[in-house]
Amino acid sequence: MTPADTLRFATRAASGYPLRTALMVLAMSIGVAAVVVLTALGDGARRYVVNEFSALGSNLVIVLPGRTATGGFGLGNLVTSTPRDLTVRDAQALLRAPLVTRMAPLSVGNSEIAWGGRLREAMVVGTSGDYVDIRAFRMAEGNFLPREDLGRATAVAVLGTKIRDEIFGSEPAIGRIVRVGDRRLRVIGVLGKTGQGLGMNTDELVFVPVATAQAMFNTNNLFRIIVEARSRDAIAPAKQQLEDIMRLRRDGELDVTLITQDAVLGTFDRILGALTLAVAGIAAISLAVAGILVMNVMLVAVTQRTAEIGLLKALGATGRNIRLAFLTEAALLSLAGAITGFALGHLGAWGLRLAFPVLPAWPPDWAVFAGIGTALTTGILFGVMPARRAARLDPVQALSRR
Amino acid sequence: MAQIELTGIERVFTLGDSEVHALHELSVSIDSGEYVAVMGPSGSGKSTLLNLLGLLDRPNAGTYRLEGRDVTTLSPDEQAEVRRTRIGFVFQSFHLVPRLTAAENVALPLMLAGIPPAERHARVAQALKDFGLETRAHHRPDELSGGQRQRVAIARATIMRPAVILADEPTGNLDRSTGQDVTHLLEDLNAAGVTLIVVTHDPVMGGRARRRLMMEDGRLLHDVREPAPVP
Ligand SMILES: Nc1ncnc2c1ncn2[C@@H]1O[C@H](COP(=O)(O)OP(=O)(O)OP(=O)(O)O)[C@@H](O)[C@H]1O
Numbered sequence: 152m153t154p155a156d157t158l159r160f161a162t163r164a165a166s167g168y169p170l171r172t173a174l175m176v177l178a179m180s181i182g183v184a185a186v187v188v189l190t191a192l193g194d195g196a197r198r199y200v201v202n203e204f205s206a207l208g209s210n211l212v213i214v215l216p217g218r219t220a221t222g223g224f225g226l227g228n229l230v231t232s233t234p235r236d237l238t239v240r241d242a243q244a245l246l247r248a249p250l251v252t253r254m255a256p257l258s259v260g261n262s263e264i265a266w267g268g269r270l271r272e273a274m275v276v277g278t279s280g281d282y283v284d285i286r287a288f289r290m291a292e293g294n295f296l297p298r299e300d301l302g303r304a305t306a307v308a309v310l311g312t313k314i315r316d317e318i319f320g321s322e323p324a325i326g327r328i329v330r331v332g333d334r335r336l337r338v339i340g341v342l343g344k345t346g347q348g349l350g351m352n353t354d355e356l357v358f359v360p361v362a363t364a365q366a367m368f369n370t371n372n373l374f375r376i377i378v379e380a381r382s383r384d385a386i387a388p389a390k391q392q393l394e395d396i397m398r399l400r401r402d403g404e405l406d407v408t409l410i411t412q413d414a415v416l417g418t419f420d421r422i423l424g425a426l427t428l429a430v431a432g433i434a435a436i437s438l439a440v441a442g443i444l445v446m447n448v449m450l451v452a453v454t455q456r457t458a459e460i461g462l463l464k465a466l467g468a469t470g471r472n473i474r475l476a477f478l479t480e481a482a483l484l485s486l487a488g489a490i491t492g493f494a495l496g497h498l499g500a501w502g503l504r505l506a507f508p509v510l511p512a513w514p515p516d517w518a519v520f521a522g523i524g525t526a527l528t529t530g531i532l533f534g535v536m537p538a539r540r541a542a543r544l545d546p547v548q549a550l551s552r553r
Numbered sequence: 554m555a556q557i558e559l560t561g562i563e564r565v566f567t568l569g570d571s572e573v574h575a576l577h578e579l580s581v582s583i584d585s586g587e588y589v590a591v592m593g594p595s596g597s598g599k600s601t602l603l604n605l606l607g608l609l610d611r612p613n614a615g616t617y618r619l620e621g622r623d624v625t626t627l628s629p630d631e632q633a634e635v636r637r638t639r640i641g642f643v644f645q646s647f648h649l650v651p652r653l654t655a656a657e658n659v660a661l662p663l664m665l666a667g668i669p670p671a672e673r674h675a676r677v678a679q680a681l682k683d684f685g686l687e688t689r690a691h692h693r694p695d696e697l698s699g700g701q702r703q704r705v706a707i708a709r710a711t712i713m714r715p716a717v718i719l720a721d722e723p724t725g726n727l728d729r730s731t732g733q734d735v736t737h738l739l740e741d742l743n744a745a746g747v748t749l750i751v752v753t754h755d756p757v758m759g760g761r762a763r764r765r766l767m768m769e770d771g772r773l774l775h776d777v778r779e780p781a782p783v784p
């Protein structure tokens with residue numbers, strides 16, 4: 152029996168029992184689809200996080216008020232209660248650390264921006280002139296905030312592109328006086344398009360000098376201080392220096408949290424590693440279940456087709472012929488399941504991307520190969536036993552079955 | 554030299570503690586081109602004998618020489634090859650594969666023998682024509698009458714041009730006139746030189762054979778030879 156004939160015979164056998172075939176293809180495809188969708192989700196989350204944090208700029212240490220108990224980074228830790236405020240003076244003191252090149256304080260609040268009868272809500276970020284360099288932003292028009300004493304509340308503003316478009320439309324923005332909250336500020340620059348970053352869309356922000364923002368929101372404390380270390384290797388020692396400075400300023404008690412990008416990414420790595428493991432587990436279970444189903448369905452097929460097997464033997468089929476025919480059938484069903492599952496999984500990933508546009512939910516190539524490969528392997532492995540049983544059937548007894 | 558030579562064949566089935574001697578001290582030789590009817594009461598071992606002759610079963614003792622070769626000692630694959638090339642089976646219940654068409658059923662032995670599709674199609678088309686089935690080539694078994702099904706089965710049994718045709722009650726599931734048609738078909742094959750061994754309960758069909766093996770309790774009771782009936 153030639154391989155082509157074996158394949159044709161197995162195909163005819165599989166299509167001869169449509170319900171059974173459909174059931175098995177469905178079971179197998181659910182397993183593969185699960186792998187594709189879940190890894191798309193996991194990898195999408197990983198890519199999202201990496202993009203977010205690499206958009207931050209490099210070699211950064213972020214200082215936030217409040218001490219986290221574990222020192223680890225979790226979503227809850229970003230909103231810790233504040234025992235003592237973080238001030239502009241603290242920020243200035245941090246520049247004394249030898250391994251620190253630049254620093255930008257952040258003070259954040261919600262307000263509104265108005266010009267020429269147009270009004271919209273906007274998040275206002277008070278910071279310093281170095282912020283644009285630390286974040287490696289590009290200016291679309293004009294300049295960023297002036298590099299000046301942090302205590303000066305200069306009446307200027309820099310707009311995100313989206314804000315600029317919504318307030319000014321096609322009219323020039325530079326030099327215009329806008330109202331932000333209760334202040335009148337002169338527009339000195341517009342940022343280039345940047346997109347997402349740390350959950351805030353920079354295109355929808357209004358940047359003002361930190362003192363201006365603090366006066367506007369009537370506060371002395373800062374939301375964050377972003378510090379840039381001299382180099383990648385300097386991040387850890389710089390963090391140590393920053394901690395020493397802060398401890399000195401707080402009478403020996405360290406009540407701020409310092410986050411480095413590495414720590415953030417490391418934490419997400421761990422989270423996503425666990426997620427991947429969970430995905431692998433779920434995939435393994437669903438594919439094992441599918442494999443067992445393949446085995447049972449093939450065993451039923453062998454029982455159903457006992458007379459046929461007896462006949463084939465009477466016509467001169469060898470045990471090998473029969474084993475191969477049934478194994479090919481199992482492999483075909485698994486392959487059909489894998490392909491269907493692949494398509495279903497991509498449909499699911501597409502749905503995910505539709506539901507969560509910020510999440511780049513594309514299944515990684517390795518997962519697709521692993522899913523399809525595992526489906527085929529399980530199908531064939533679990534097909535071996537029924538195929539051997541078929542090949543070993545006693546022809547006389549098989550023929551007498553009706 | 555006889556084509557088929559059985560000597561001292563024993564076939565014992567064990568059912569729990571009891572033993573059934575389905576065949577006992579059976580010795581018989583059949584020449585090439587003979588027309589043999591195997592007859593006897595139910596349970597006398599006719600089917601067991603036929604399965605043995607067709608290498609679907611092995612004896613517990615005794616030797617079976619087919620065309621001078623001791624076939625009981627062959628490996629399973631060698632036995633499969635003998636079945637494929639030298640023996641054709643016809644069964645009472647036809648044993649057609651339900652999902653395959655008449656043509657595909659007839660082509661099965663050619664496919665198992667690895668004969669290329671082009672040659673296969675030509676031979677199947679010829680066989681279907683010989684058995685008057687050309688208009689039924691693409692029908693599945695459930696769309697065929699009993700007589701047509703048995704003709705498909707006979708076409709399948711002869712497609713490899715075997716030396717021996719073994720038929721176990723080939724007319725058992727057919728009405729009288731269809732049964733006669735099938736009998737004539739088998740006899741035509743025998744007339745062309747194929748050895749024909751038929752198990753039958755029908756004394757009329759048995760009477761047509763030139764040699765009758767009368768069995769009882771696994772033994773050969775009578776071995777009756779008659780001159781060929783005058784046409
Ligand atoms: N697989 C088996 N296991 C146990 N006993 C068997 C088996 N096959 C056949 N026998 C026994 O062997 C004996 C001969 O059976 P066999 O089928 O050859 O009879 P037969 O002559 O073909 O009968 P029938 O005319 O009813 O077809 C019977 O007693 C039967 O019960």
Ligand SMILES: [Mg+2]
Binds near residue numbers: 599
């Ligand atoms: Mg019988």
